[in-house]
Amino acid sequence: MAPIAIRPRLPSGDSVVAVSDAGGMLHIDVIDLTTGLARAIAASVGALSAPEPSLSDTSIYFLSVYAKGRTLNRVNLVRAEAQGPPALRLPLVGEAPARLLSDSSTRAPAPSVAAYGIGPRALRLLPGGAIAADGRYATLALANTDPVARLGVTLQGALGDPGTWRGAALAGAWRSLPELDGRLTLNGSAFAIEQHPSRESAGSFVAATFGAGALDADYRGAEVSIDNARSLSWGADVARIGASAGSLALNDGPGRARTLGFVAYAADDYFARGDAYVDGRLRVDGALGQTEGTGWRRARAGLSIGAGTPIFGIRAGLTGGVVGRDAPAFEQFAAGGGEAPLTDSLLLSQRFSSPALPLGIAGGTALLDYRIATDGEGPVWYYEGLSAGSSIRTWHRLVGLDWHTAVPSLGFVRLPTAFLNAGAAYSLSVPYKYKLRGYIGVRYAP
Numbered sequence: 304m305a306p307i308a309i310r311p312r313l314p315s316g317d318s319v320v321a322v323s324d325a326g327g328m329l330h331i332d333v334i335d336l337t338t339g340l341a342r343a344i345a346a347s348v349g350a351l352s353a354p355e356p357s358l359s360d361t362s363i364y365f366l367s368v369y370a371k372g373r374t375l376n377r378v379n380l381v382r383a384e385a386q387g388p389p390a391l392r393l394p395l396v397g398e399a400p401a402r403l404l405s406d407s408s409t410r411a412p413a414p415s416v417a418a419y420g421i422g423p424r425a426l427r428l429l430p431g432g433a434i435a436a437d438g439r440y441a442t443l444a445l446a447n448t449d450p451v452a453r454l455g456v457t458l459q460g461a462l463g464d465p466g467t468w469r470g471a472a473l474a475g476a477w478r479s480l481p482e483l484d485g486r487l488t489l490n491g492s493a494f495a496i497e498q499h500p501s502r503e504s505a506g507s508f509v510a511a512t513f514g515a516g517a518l519d520a521d522y523r524g525a526e527v528s529i530d531n532a533r534s535l536s537w538g539a540d541v542a543r544i545g546a547s548a549g550s551l552a553l554n555d556g557p558g559r560a561r562t563l564g565f566v567a568y569a570a571d572d573y574f575a576r577g578d579a580y581v582d583g584r585l586r587v588d589g590a591l592g593q594t595e596g597t598g599w600r601r602a603r604a605g606l607s608i609g610a611g612t613p614i615f616g617i618r619a620g621l622t623g624g625v626v627g628r629d630a631p632a633f634e635q636f637a638a639g640g641g642e643a644p645l646t647d648s649l650l651l652s653q654r655f656s657s658p659a660l661p662l663g664i665a666g667g668t669a670l671l672d673y674r675i676a677t678d679g680e681g682p683v684w685y686y687e688g689l690s691a692g693s694s695i696r697t698w699h700r701l702v703g704l705d706w707h708t709a710v711p712s713l714g715f716v717r718l719p720t721a722f723l724n725a726g727a728a729y730s731l732s733v734p735y736k737y738k739l740r741g742y743i744g745v746r747y748a749p
Contacts, residue, residue, distance in 0.1 A: 320354045320363055331365055333380065344378050373536050422449030425717040431459075433724075433744030435658035437503045437640035438464030444719070444747045452714030453478050455749035461496075461644050466503020466662065470496030472645035476712075476749035485533035490526075490545070490749070496645050497521045500662045508639070508734075509663035516554035517632040518663065524549015524561065526647055538582070540570040547650050551594060553633060563592025565649045581610045584620075590652055592634075599630035603652060603670075609678040616678030624670040626653065628693075636670040636691045637663055638699075642722070644746045657689060657701075658742035659728035660735060664699055667692035682706040682726070699735075703728030712749070720748040 323332045323341070330346035331354050345351070347367055354365040361380040366373050424447055432441035440463025448455040456475045463469055474492035499519040500509045509518050528545025544566050550558035567588035574581050586605040592598070607620030626635055638655040640662035642648065654662075655670055669692065676685035682704050689699045705726035712720045727741040 320356055322351050322354060322365075331363065331378065333363070344380065345376065419451075419453070421454045422451065424449055427717050427719075429719075429747060431644065431745040431747055432461075432463070433467070433641045433644065433658070433742070433746075435641040435742040435744065436660050436740050437500070437658075437662045438466040440464065440467040440469060440644065442644055442745075442747070446717070446719040446747065446749075448712060448714050448717055448719060448749075450714050452712040455712050455714075455719050457719050457747055457749050459645055459747065464503065465499040467641070468496050468498045468643045468645060470494065470645060472496065474749050485531040488530050488532070490528045490530070490647070492647065493525045494646055495523045496643075500640075503640075503661060507663065508661055509637070509666075512663045512666040513632040513635070513637070518637060519554050520633065521552040521558065522549060522561070523558070524551075524650075526650055528565075528647070528649075538571040538573045540568070543567040543649075545647075545649065551633070553595070559595040561592065561594045563590050563650070565590040565652070567649060578612045579610075580612070580616070581608070583608050586622075588649060588652060590649065594631050594634055597629065597631050599627050599634045601626040601630070601634065601653060607674075611678055618674075618676050618678040618683075620674045620676075622655075622670075622672045622674075624652075624655075626668050628668050630668065635666055635668055637666040638670065638689055638691045639664040641742065641744050642724070642746060644744075655689070655691070657687075657699075658724065658744065659701060659703060659726075659730070659740040660689075660699060664735070665689060665691035665697065669693065669695060671695050676705075687728075698732060700731040701728040702731065722746040722748070 317337060318333050318335050321332050321334060323330055323343075328346055329351045330343045331351060332341040332343055334341045344363065345365070350368040352366045354363055356363055363378045363380060365376055367376055427446045429444045429446060430441070431444060433439065440461050442459055442461045444457050444459045446455070446457050454475065454477050458473050460471045461469050472492055472494035475490070477489045479487040497520065501507045501516050501519050524547055526545060526547040528543055530541055530543035532541045533539060546564045548560070548562045551561040552558040565588060568585075570585045572583045584607045587603070589600070589602040591600045601624065603622065603624035605620060605622035607618055609616055609618035611617055624636055634653055636653050636655060639657050639660040640654070641658040642656050643651050643654065655672065657664070670690070672687065672689045674685055674687045677683045683706070684704055685702070687701045690697060703726055705724075705728075707724045710721045710723070712718065723745055725743040727739060729739045730736055
């Protein structure tokens with residue numbers, strides 16, 4: 304018997320309840336104070352804590368941990384079957400088996416221990432790309448990672464239509480071991496990319512919004528950032544800070560400096576009662592920098608709330624952003640097109656992706672977007688309104704079907720982080736009124 308957490312006596316006064324690890328698996332024991340005998344009433348391969356007897360009946364309450372946080376459990380002592388400590392019958396390494404083996408068992412020598420370091424490495428060659436209203440491109444990613452995804456590295460290249468981002472990028476992510484206060488990740492990248500929206504296949508809306516060639520860019524630079532991700536009992540959050548420096552050549556002109564710093568915060572809250580749930584998602588980020596000698600500041604915020612049951616749910620969201628009125632055209636909001644495949648999205652936070660619309664369909668110093676959609680793990684139906692400019696007046700409305708998911712790095716199969724987006728949308732507003740456009744895209748990150 305190895306009790307590790309004792310709570311007050313049961314109302315009868317003759318027993319106590321405890322969390323025990325006897326047998327190698329955490330379980331809840333009820334210990335008779337007169338005889339010293341214990342009986343296990345609940346067990347888990349995960350964490351158990353805080354057992355507490357009820358003062359009004361014969362129940363025991365305790366906490367267990369699962370993927371989305373903690374859950375409260377109840378065991379009725381009258382109905383619980385008496386049983387001995389559960390045995391963990393899996394092969395263990397090091398000194399752990401000594402506690403589980405009988406004296407007559409043969410004990411194997413403990414293996415030598417070595418630091419994990421960057422772990423054993425393996426390569427994957429992965430295709431990607433996208434088809435959207437701003438054009439088509441294809442990517443090829445060479446990904447290198449270890450079994451626990453502690454260090455992920457990707458080398459990517461992209462070729463496609465002039466209206467899409469093309470070029471090459473090298474990126475890496477070093478992830479610390481999870482701690483009580485979160486998991487730190489150090490990110491870095493170097494890139495050489497270009498985009499010429501004035502030549503996009505759908506016809507240029509950029510010239511009407513910003514001026515001819517205003518967003519045509521050859522961009523070379525580097526970025527470093529650090530983020531702290533935490534899993535909490537009510538959900539999860541991520542805080543991030545970073546900086547970038549590089550050279551930006553606009554409209555076939557000479558390259559000039561672009562520098563910026565950014566901060567971002569994201570939080571997901573989740574509450575469930577029975578089969579019903581409510582969850583909220585908050586996204587906030589800000590950036591300040593200098594482009595071609597002109598300083599600028601930019602901020603964005605988004606909030607969405609979802610509610611429903613496992614059968615049906617609905618989500619409503621609102622996103623807004625502002626940038627200084629003296630910001631260069633390249634740093635103002637430009638709506639439409641797909642996500643940039645080779646760089647961190649926070650380096651181009653002025654771009655608001657809407658793959659069913661061409662880049663530059665709307666733009667300016669302010670942005671507002673609302674979206675109402677069904678809620679679920681798979682494809683969702685949505686209705687969306689988007690507006691951008693010096694004032695929010697002209698709206699571009701869409702109704703469509705969308706599927707968007709992010710798969711974190713799976714080190715044990717040597718896969719980097721992947722982002723997948725597919726769907727179709729029908730435009731209800733000019734100049735794309737009554738047009739149905741489909742889109743699909745796959746992107747990778749370390």
